[in-house]
Amino acid sequence: SYVRPTGRVYSYEVRGEFLEIARKNLERAGVLDYVELKNKDITQGIDEVNVDAVVLDMATPWLVVPHAYRALRGSGSFISFSPTIDQVVRTVEDLRANNFADIETIECLIRRIRAERGKTRPETLMTGHTGYMVFARKTIVSP
Incomplete structure (x- = not known):
């Protein structure tokens, strides 16, 4: 665990x-x-310091970025989930402005598979989009 x-x-x-x-x-x-x-309200600050990770699922993750930087230990992880690319862009811009590194964004998709011997294939209908996850690491250097 x-x-x-x-x-x-x-x-x-x-x-x-x-x-x-x-x-x-x-x-x-x-x-x-x-x-x-x-x-x-986490957008008003994070009480803890030297935490390993900050994980967010909220409408405005970029508002937490400076607080996350102060709360995270060196090389600590920032992770956010957002349903729209506009939220991702704002979050990534603020991560860059606050000296985060190794910034990566992935799109989360669900593709169910119909598994049957000799005819395994994706289901006919697919949820084309579920959201985006942004990952970053706190740099050791202060902003």
């Missing part, structure tokens, strides 16, 4: 009702002891 037994996950959520849903899901999964839930 990447987190257990000695690690910690910090989760920021602005909406209290979503925070409670997350709490119940984490409790049901048996991992709540390893997660600290915060009812806070």
Whole structure:
């Protein structure tokens, strides 16, 4: 496990009702002891320092980039999921402006396969697009 037994996950959520849903899901999964839930807007700052990774699934990940740089340890990972390329472009621009390195974007696709002996093929219908993931590393040099 990447987190257990000695690690910690910090989760920021602005909406209290979503925070409670997350709490119940984490409790049901048996991992709540390893997660600290915060009812806070992450675009206003990250409380923690020297973290291994910042992982975002939100509408405005670029607003978190400078906070992520301060919170991450040297060579720590920044990861964001965005449904539109415009969000990706803004995020990548801010990653570059904040001295992140190894910036990479991938498109996430779902292609289901119909597996049958002698006639395996992709399903007739395909979800053509699901979103983009942006990956970057904090540089050791200060911005």
